[in-house]
Amino acid sequence: MIKKFLYLIFILMTFLTAGCVKETYDMNKLSKKAHISPTMAVSAIKGDISFSDIVKAGDTVLFGQDKSVTLIFKIDSVLDLSLADFVSLKNTGEFSAGPQADPNLPNPLFDNSKSTQLVAAIKPDSIDFKIDELLNNITGTFGIANPSITLNYSNPFLLPVELKLNFTGKRKDKTVDLNLTPFSLIHPVGLTDPAVKGSFIIDKSNSSLPDLVSLPPGKLYFYGKATMDLPGKANVDGSYISGNSRLTGSLEVKLPLEFRMNNFRFADTLDNFMKDDGGNKDNALNPENFKLLRVNITAKNGFPLGAAIKMSLYDSVTHTIKSAVDATGLIAPAPVDSNGKVTGVTETSTSIEFTQTFFSNINKTDKIIFFFTLNTTGNGAKDIKIYSDYRINFKASLVVKPDINLN
Amino acid sequence: MPGKYKYLLISILSLILADVSAQNTQVLYFMNLPQNHLLNPALRPSNSVYIGLPVLSGFNINVNNNFVNFSDVFLKGQPSDSIISVLNPKYNIDDFLAKIKNKNSLEPEVTVPLFGLGFSVGKTGYVFFDVNERIDGNIVIPKDLFKLAFKGNEGFVGSKIDLSSLRGDLKYYREFGLGYSKDFTNKLRFGVKGKLLFGVAAASIDNKALGITVNNDYSHTFNADITANFSAPLKVTKNADKSVESIVFDDSRLDNGSGIANFISGKKNIGLGLDLGATYDFSEKLIVSASITDLGFIKWKKDVTNLKSKGKFEFSGLNILDVVNGTKTIDEVGQDMIDSLKNSFKVTDSNTAFTTFLPFGLSLAGSYNLTKSFSVGVLSYSRFIGKQIRESLTLSANMNLGNAFSASISYTAENHKYDNLGAGLAFRPGIFQFYIVSDRLPVTWNKIKSDNSAVLIPANWNTFNLRLGMNLAFGNRIKKKNDKPMVLVE
Known part of the structure; x- marks a missing residue:
């Protein structure tokens, strides 16, 4: 038995010494990817x-009591007319020109059928929202439901003044007019009455304002005229004016976020x-x-x-x-x-x-x-x-x- | 089959089929070598005196890992004889991960004997004294960590990345052992060995909880309760809030000889250890034995640093409300999140002494002498490492020809491997006793060529075990019997 065991040990040691190579790994061929x-x-x-x-509530964002949201923009000094700005068509004949702030603005045309009218041109102006590039990249439809513009004015003139305001929104080659019917301003009655403060609301009931806002315009032009009818012979010595000598007005644009x-x-x-x-x-x-x-x-x-x-x-x-x-x-x-x-x-x-x-x-x-x-x-x-x-x-x-x- | 034998058989089979892994030199157990008292202090060599000298006495190296081999990391033939590593995109990482266990351990152990002495006392007594330098490590890496590294966290959605089994324990200590064994009866022999331990350096992770829960919405909950204990010359830099900024090894402490001597003396890190063993001769042929080895601990008091982090942190994305309402920038929100994470896992340090326990072993053995010099044996060795238990079962055939020659071959079921063939060989020309022992003989090898050189490495390297060296041996207690035959006188 001892002999057999020694044989076994010998075989084992031979096995150990010689070994049995199972695999050869040539690490020179190892892929370098890791x-x-x-x-x-x-x-x-x-x-x-x-x-x-x-969005925080502020001057331009109004949170209503019902938590509705309205955007408000104010444009001051839209109207600023003195009596001197009114021109008698009878004396001057054809009124053909007004101030042209922009060559693209339409030429304000005045109704000269009444020889006893004084007419003042509201200085044409425009607002460039500078979003033309943005608008050029916008497609689809967008509609604001109930926008409104409130004209707040102060009228010193004793005689009725009719305003014809027009806004034209322009986006690329598409324009939308406000289509607002002329409206009259309230006015003082007596010579000693102060100038009357009034307001006029422009909305979808009397204009195409929703279409204009929903264009949406990249540029907004506004212009217009104020017409004062003279009762009989004109007296231009100032008796048509009460208190403040200037007809002034500002706009407040309200955009309820309903769209x-x-x-x-x-x-x-x-x-x-x-x-x-x-x-x-x-x-x-x-x-x-x-x-x-x-x-x-x-x-x-x-x-x-x-x-x-x-x-x-x-x-x-x-x-x-x-x-x-x-x-x-x-x-x-x-x-x-x-x-x-x-x-x-x-x-x-x-x-x-x-x-x-x-x-x-x-x-x-x-x-x-x-x-x-x-x-x-x-x-x-x-x-x-x-x-x-x-x-x-x-x-x-x-x-x-x-x-x-x-x- | 009687009931008790049936249960015994089931127990043995369970041991084989269970998570079998241990760390020892089982082949040594039945050999006639002085070193076998390291496995059971009741065992004694046949020579009257042995001396082990530094370096010459040899060394013992054990490295166990239970998860990868060379062939798992490098794959051949993709295509032909090219080789790809586990990091190559062509490697199916799922194949690699399938080989990874839930708990992947790496257990290095190195023992370098500095001195050994053993001698007979009286008829049956034996005294042994030895001094060993020991490095003992145990690192457990959870499978989830590999999955996280290779596959990311998406596979954990709705579950937890469980890193609670992450553990690291590394000790370097010096062991002074003094043992004595003696026959208490004709059949029963006891042995005991006391050890005085001097710890040189240690790093130990006490992991009570570590994990990341990945919720279905990809939010994460980080949870940690972990302490890293060090006994080593470390320099800790702290922030104003006393949290740890950095930690570096203070090599200035080892600039001169006295510093090095002071470091390796380990005088302040003292521990105790104990080995107990017994053998019982049922007959001249059948001997059973049992032992418990390395019961002990070291109390680490010198250069102690405890780094502790405990906290919970939930991350479900950066809340951009502050960004929207303009009170913060996104960078500030991101920085807030990072600060919050840091605060949740603030690493604090202390200098509280800590204790590490030695992984202890339990051996149960039986041998049967077929002839006077030839025996077969069975050895069960269990190693207890914290809450983990490693098991191995060894069957061996042993031949001991007095002091002159000792040899053993073995089969060990260990470490998920059932093809461990081991062998030991010792021979003694004169007073020199040479020995080489290994529980695992590499049956197959891989040849690794690089440039113009080539090396052979075992094809399976889950367990590497080698003990070799030389003793100076004197005398022989095995003497020829000179009994006279009994004569019947009428």
């Missing part, structure tokens, strides 16, 4: 935000800011280092507004879109009642996925086209109202799969 691609998911941002968090939108889309083309310009090779955010980037958005939307976004990588040389991400149902609008007021929230979950194909096309394109689309509840079939206590609760999380090169 990457890891963990998929990391993390909450990014969150918010529970009301309208009043976004409708249907595929109201803003599109813009930008230079591809994500493209690697080759300047920084160590750029940690090189888009090609990502295999996947997904943005998950969940929202409980209490606004009657839905939103969608789309981003396309565009090659302006070949005029082709190489890749696109589309979040059509990013946020769905909340339901509303017959008055346009929100009755609940709509919960939406959306994923916006940027694939490796998308990332690989970043450096092959020179432009990025963004589309941002808004729709009100019912796709603009009815007006909705905005209240200051509307809220949106949302969470956005990121799922990132970076390709981390360990070499």
Whole structure:
């Protein structure tokens, strides 16, 4: 037995010494690639935000007692006329010219049929909102339901004054006139009466104001005339004036946030800011280092507004879109009642996925086209109202799969 | 089959099939070597005196890991004879992760004997004294940490990244052992060994809780209650709020000889240890034995640094309300979040002494002498490391030819591996006794070529165990019997 055991030991030791090579690894042929691609998911941002968090009440934003929201703009010194500004058509004959602040303004035409009229031209002016570029990129329909303009004036003239105001909104080659019927101002009765303060409201009942506002205009022109009828022979020595010698007036534009939108889309083309310009090779955010980037958005939307976004990588040389991400149902609008007021929230979950194909096309394109689309509840079939206590609760999380090169 | 034997068989099978892993040199147990008293102080060598000298006495290295081999990390033939690593995108990382255990341990152990002495006292007594430098480590890495690194956290959505099993424990200490064994009856022999331990340096992680819950909305809840204890020359820099800013090794303490001597003396970190063992001869052929080794602890008092972090932090995204209403910028909101995270897990330090316990072992063995010099044995060795238990079961065939030659071959089921063949060999020309012992002989090897050189490494490296060295041995207690035959006188 001892002999056998020694044999066994001998075999074992031989085995140990010689060994048995199972595999040969030639490390000279080791691939140098060393990457890891963990998929990391993390909450990014969150918010529970009301309208009043976004927009504070102030001079231009008014929160009503019922929490309705109205935008208010004031334009001072729209009217500033003295008697000297009035011209007797009888004495001067044809009134053919007024101050031309803008060569595009229409020439104010005056009714010279009455020989006993004094007419003053309201100095034409214009407001350039400087949003032409923005408006050029906007398509779809938009309608403000109940805008109004209030003319607050102070009238010293004893005789009736009729105002003919006109506003013309212009957006690209499309114009909309206010179409306001001339209206009379209240006036003092007695010679010693002070100037009378009055107001006149322009709204959808007497004008095309909703159409004008909903254009929406990039530039707004306004002009007009004030006409004073003389009873019999004119006495131009000042007896038609009471108190303040000037007819002054200002405008207050009120835009209650009651509107409708249907595929109201803003599109813009930008230079591809994500493209690697080759300047920084160590750029940690090189888009090609990502295999996947997904943005998950969940929202409980209490606004009657839905939103969608789309981003396309565009090659302006070949005029082709190489890749696109589309979040059509990013946020769905909340339901509303017959008055346009929100009755609940709509919960939406959306994923916006940027694939490796998308990332690989970043450096092959020179432009990025963004589309941002808004729709009100019912796709603009009815007006909705905005209240200051509307809220949106949302969470956005990121799922990132970076390709981390360990070499 | 009688009931008790059935249960015994089931127990043995359970041991084999369970999470089998231990750390010892099981082959040594049945060999006639002075070193076997390290496994059971009741065991004694046949020589009357042995001396172990620094360096010459050899060393003992154990490295256990229970998760990867070379072939798991490097994959051949993708394509032909090219090689890809686990980090290569072509490597199916799921295959790699499938090989990873829930708790992946790495347990290095190095023992370098500085001095050893053993001698017979009286007819059956034996005294042994030894001094050993020991480094003992235990690192457990939870599988979730690998999954997190390679796959990210998306796979944990709706569950928890459980890092509570993350553990690290590394001790460097010096062991002075004095033992004595003696026959108490003809059949029963007891042995005891007391140890005085001097800790040189230690790092120990006390992990009460560590995890990250990943909720369905990708919000995260971080939870930690973890303390890292160090006994080492460290320099801690603190912030104004007394939180820890940085921690670095203070190498200025080791600039000169006295500093080094002071560091390695370990005089202030004192511990005690105990080995107990017994053997019982049922007959001349059947011997059973049992032992408990390395029961002990070290109280670390010198250069102690305790870094503690306890807290809970929930992150569900940056709240942009403040950004929307204009009170803060997004950068400020981000910074607030980082500050909040830092405050939640503020690392504080203290200098409270701490205690580490040695992983202790329990051996149960039986041997059967088929002839005078040839025996077979079975050894169960359990190693208790904190709450973890490692098991191994060894079957061996042993031959001891007096003091001149001792050999053993073994099969060990250990560390999820059931192909561990071990062997030990000792021979004694004159007073020199050479030995080499390993529980795991690499049956297959991998040849690793690089540039113009090549090395062989075991194909399976889950367990690496090697003990080799040389003793100076004198005398031999095994003597020829000179009994005279009994004569019946009528």
